[in-house]
């Protein structure tokens with residue numbers, strides 16, 4: 321686990337107006353931070369800079385005590401969950417969850433141990449030998465989360481993970497993500513444009529508008545009328 325600290329972060333694509341403009345934000349160790357704001361305000365760009373899918377134009381970003389501008393993306397040990405959670409249809413649930421460990425050439429007994437533990441946390445133990453096609457939408461989403469969890473990453477990054485789900489499943493997954501994050505206590509940055517998610521999931525909410533950080537506070541501070 322690690323804190324994520326951003327100081328005066330700027331991102332310019334080409335020579336246009338900055339997509340992210342002088343953002344300074346500390347996500348504390350174990351904190352669940354929501355990034356919210358209208359489409360195009362720079363949420364994904366900020367997340368992609370954290371994970372290393374986009375270069376930072378200027379400013380300093382740290383994960384724990386390491387300056388990430390200088391760390392290669394694959395050295396960052398972060399886990400990202402996207403909305404289009406792509407599971408491998410030909411692999412079992414076990415192997416889908418194990419995938420990042422196989423890539424890292426983790427020894428078999430360690431893979432078995434970590435996948436088993438992860439499946440327990442996610443209540444997927446009974447389904448480990450099934451294929452994704454035979455799972456419900458919620459179970460598939462949990463497998464995708466399992467893949468993120470099994471790596472024991474320093475932080476979780478979510479990019480609108482629920483936006484393709486129907487309302488019922490979205491409600492269930494909100495509860496599930498909240499429960500998991502609290503249980504695991506992993507530093508989390510969660511991007512959404514959904515106000516219900518912003519109000520219910522996070523410890524704090526950061527509001528972005530046109531690339532500028534407008535407000536940071538607890539859901540109560542931001543959404544309850546005085």
Ligand code: ADP
Nearest residue numbers: 333334339357358359360361362363364365366
């Ligand atoms: P959000 O996630 O809040 O919808 P984005 O971070 O995707 O916002 O986009 C922020 C701004 O940066 C938008 O104006 C968008 O058009 C622009 N942008 C995003 N990605 C690129 C890119 N690869 N090249 C050029 N402009 C981009």
Ligand code: ADP
Nearest residue numbers: 371372373392393394395396398399400401402
């Ligand atoms: P690659 O094919 O090398 O993964 P990408 O452009 O897809 O190239 O990703 C560049 C780097 O960004 C990856 O090496 C990885 O470290 C990081 N990355 C990509 N996707 C994720 C993800 N879902 N979670 C965490 N890190 C990721």
